Amino acid sequence: MSKPGNIELYTSKFYATCTLGGIVACGPTHSSVTPLDLVKCRLQVNPDLYTSNLQGWKQIIKTEGGVSKIFTGVGATFIGYSLQGAGKYGGYEFFKHYYSHTGLFSQETVNKHKTxxxxxxxxxxxxxxxxxxxxxxxxxVRQQTTLPPAYKNVFEGLSKVYANEGLTGFYKGITPLWCRQIPYTMCKFTSFEKIVEGIYHRLPVKKSEMNALQQISVSFAGGYLAGILCAIVSHPADVMVSKVNVDRKPNESMGAATSRIYKQIGFNGLWNGLPLRIVMIGTLTSFQWLIYDSFKAYVGLPTSG
Structure with a gap:
């Protein structure tokens, strides 16, 4: 095993470091775009609510109690996406090595079909x-799409949902969330790997000859392009996540809820808020790769790609 810095690759310390890098990359970045996410989610539920981001923020500040209200949902966002970032980045590093070296795929398949x-x-x-x-x-989603917000903070939300609905209340949207996030992440990581591979292939110097700042710049560019693709692929499911968490009726199956909501909004309704999400996700993805690879370089690990 090679040992960049003091961390041996593919050991428990390596995966723990990548997991921490995922937390650092995802929690703060998702939290920072909460104002964009707030308007986007409300427009998904009611496309006539605001005419633009700026108009939406002005209305929220004026009618809901000040600038802090454009960060409605930031606590749940920070905790949730920190946990998700840990599982996503740490898990990806683990399973990429696992699937490549445990015989699940033949070495010939791995070499020919890295995708x-x-x-x-x-x-x-x-x-x-x-x-x-x-x-x-x-x-x-409940905080952001109900007026006034259903809960004052994440802890009140956790308490009330559990008291009123039990654990089921927390997982009402798990199927559309998987439908949104799994294609999104497959696109995010795979397109990033292929885009970065293509960039390095076309550069006049090898990656090993580039300094950390140059490599991180490649990651940033690849991350933004990958983010645009991710936003488009996952947007219909993102709309459905917002709608289901707010509008799913008690004892209604996921299939019935999805079918009923689709009849209400139609195919065009699945694309409400897409331009805003492209900006949000492109920015998010690029900065996540920037932070993640900066963190890896800081602790002595090789950058991604």
Missing amino acids: LVYLAASATAEFIADIFLCPFEAIK
């Missing part, structure tokens, strides 16, 4: 990560 490994590893990691994210996503 299959990227897809399988990212899908597995996200499936697990969403189990941790889902309760906090449910609280966030």
Whole structure:
């Protein structure tokens, strides 16, 4: 095993470091775009509510009690996406190595079809990560799409949902969340790997000859392009997550709820708020890769890609 810095690759310390890097990359970045997310979620539920981001923020500040209200849901966002980032990035590093070296895929398949490994590893990691994210996503969406917000903070939300609905209340949206997040993450990691691979292939110097800042710049560019693709692929499910968490009736099956909501909003309704989400997700994804790879370089690990 090679040993960049003091951390041996593919050991428990390596995976723990990558997991911490995922927390650092995802929790703060998702929290920072809460104002964008707030307007986006409300427009998904009611497309006539605001005419623009700026108009939405002005109305929220004026009618709901000040600037702090544009950060409605930030607590649930920070906790939920920190947990998700841990599972997503740490899990991806683990499963990418696991699927490449345990005989699940032949070495010939791994060498010829790396994309299959990227897809399988990212899908597995996200499936697990969403189990941790889902309760906090449910609280966030309810806070953001109800007027006035259903809960004052994440802890009140957790308490009330559990008291009124039990554990089921936290996982009402798990299926659409998987439908949103798993394709999103498969696209995010696989397209990032392929885009970065393409960038390095076209550069006049090898990656090993580039300094950390140059490598991180490549990660940033690859992350933004990957983020645009992610936003488009996962947007219909993102709309459905918002609608289901707010509008699913007691004892209504997921299939029935999804069918009823789709009849209400139609195909075009699945794309409400897409331009805003492209900006939000492109920015998020690029900064997540920037932070994640900066963290890896800081602790002595090689950058991604």
